[in-house]
Amino acid sequence: MTGGTTDEAAGGARFRAPRGPVLMLLAVLLAGLLAGHRAVPNVRGLGSLLDSVTPLLGLGVPALVLGALLRRSRPALVAALFPATVWAVLFGPALLPPAAGAGPVTLRVASQNLRAGNPDPAGTVDALVSSGADLIALQEVNRDARVAAALHSRYPHHAEVSTVALWSRYPVRESTGVDTGLGWTRALRAVVAAPGGDLVVYVAHLGSARAGDTATRDETVRRLAAAVRADPARHLVVLGDLNTASTDRVFAPLTRLLGDAQADVGRGFGFTWPAELPVTRPDHVLYRGLTPTSAGVLHTPDSDHRAVTAGFRW
Template sequence: MLRRSIIVASGTLALTLGGHRLLPELGGFTPVLESLLPWLGAAVPVLLVLALATRSWQVIFTALLPATVWAVMFGPAMLRTPPGGPSDLSVATLNVGATNGDSADAVRSVSEGRDLVAVQELTPGGPAAEVLNDRFPHRYRIATVGLWSRFPIAEARKADIGLDWARALRAVVVTPRGRVTVYVMHLASARPGQTDLRDETLTYARRMIDKDESPHLLLLGDLNTATTDRKRSGLVPPLSDAQQEAGAGFGFTWPAAFPVTRPDHILYRGMTATTASVEPAAGSDHRAAVASLRLAA
């Protein structure tokens, strides 16, 4: 009975990991499951220990299947080293938390040494905005999202992501190496059985990216879409992911106390990511995603 259970569990786990995109969405449950996909690997050592206890090579071999699939899927992220080299932009994005009493300290630490800082869940006129206003000469904020820049902002406007309230903006930043179009977005939330509105905002975001002919483009923000969520494939490609290209590990950002997934992203085109990482942010339930990038000629 134990042997059969281990074989069934191992086969199911291997198929779920390797074939998760073939699973039906089940009313939005599967995309949420995909957000936690790397954590399914926690079952691998348990299955291996149980398999070894049976002393059956057939069972042990079967238990190695999900281990192999997990290693192929996620091993490169664990072994990746940042390419490094010179960079033109240091950027950060943070969902600071609407009720965060330490928001000033959060943005103070995250913004240190940055050229661009994107913030979501801002309190208009609150302490986070005040700190950033003092640190950066250029800014554009609309409702609860904002962008602060060390370089001039030539254009700025609200961006429509299909919500009844403003949670996205588009700005053009004039850097010494050329203009960079920057989108800051806070897409709708995704929960089990409640992903339709999030999916709709993702569709709006993709349409904007497709229509935008800017050679250098950044998309920063809380996209409420994990790296392993099937719906994020609508954005990557055509954009690249700084964490996947230049970060070590998974770069989980939520929840801050013990991150298990990554809804916060730095996506781009017309650039090369040289480093990417995650930083703590006082009081927020998110950690900040940060990266350095080099503009393509």
């Protein structure tokens, strides 16, 4: 009887699965996905979607560590260091203290998708006014008189095309619609007589990106990039809901031409959507010919997007 029990125990040990191989494989796969997400073909927007959520893949690391501890597997715990290291290299710098630009802030901007059907747009824009912005860009504007009433006294200069608008403390010399290929105009270009000189401001709401269908969004990014590339303005900012995450490969045509205030002087990823628990950043402040001094995100009431803000000096 005793001998049989011993034999059964030995057999059980012999056929017991080794601890942690599945976790080790998952760790290698996660590291590879983090490092090579841009290599995933962008078929029906799959690659673009993966790019957009890549920073969130880091959440898999603590799950792997927990699994390794529960399995008491030292090899699996060591393997979890691979995706942790890749994530830290790719995204760790965003968590470091921002490198604030030298000198005083001479221009502050803010951009907000108001949300169509916003029950209290005046409350939303009041929060933007409180940020001290000199220029406020709005998307999903429906010519609600409450918005104008909340902004006009402090921002006497105004440009509006369709559902996008710019409110300014400084004179707007000219404005025109910008065709981004949507079939209706949802972007504008304005020239603002700012204290440091003329500033060209683009306010844009690009096409939506949906699972399995990003073609319209992709085309609007290309068209906006083409407009910026052809623009001779020395000092220029692009504000708006571009429906494209900073990590999305489709964003490259714009970031090759312009700086990204959040990436350059912001802290963290600056996620803006959905407002209550943001997991991506479709809203942006892009620039050229200026020095960014600060960038941030503002949680405003009654919108499904958080606002983006930035400070610059000439």
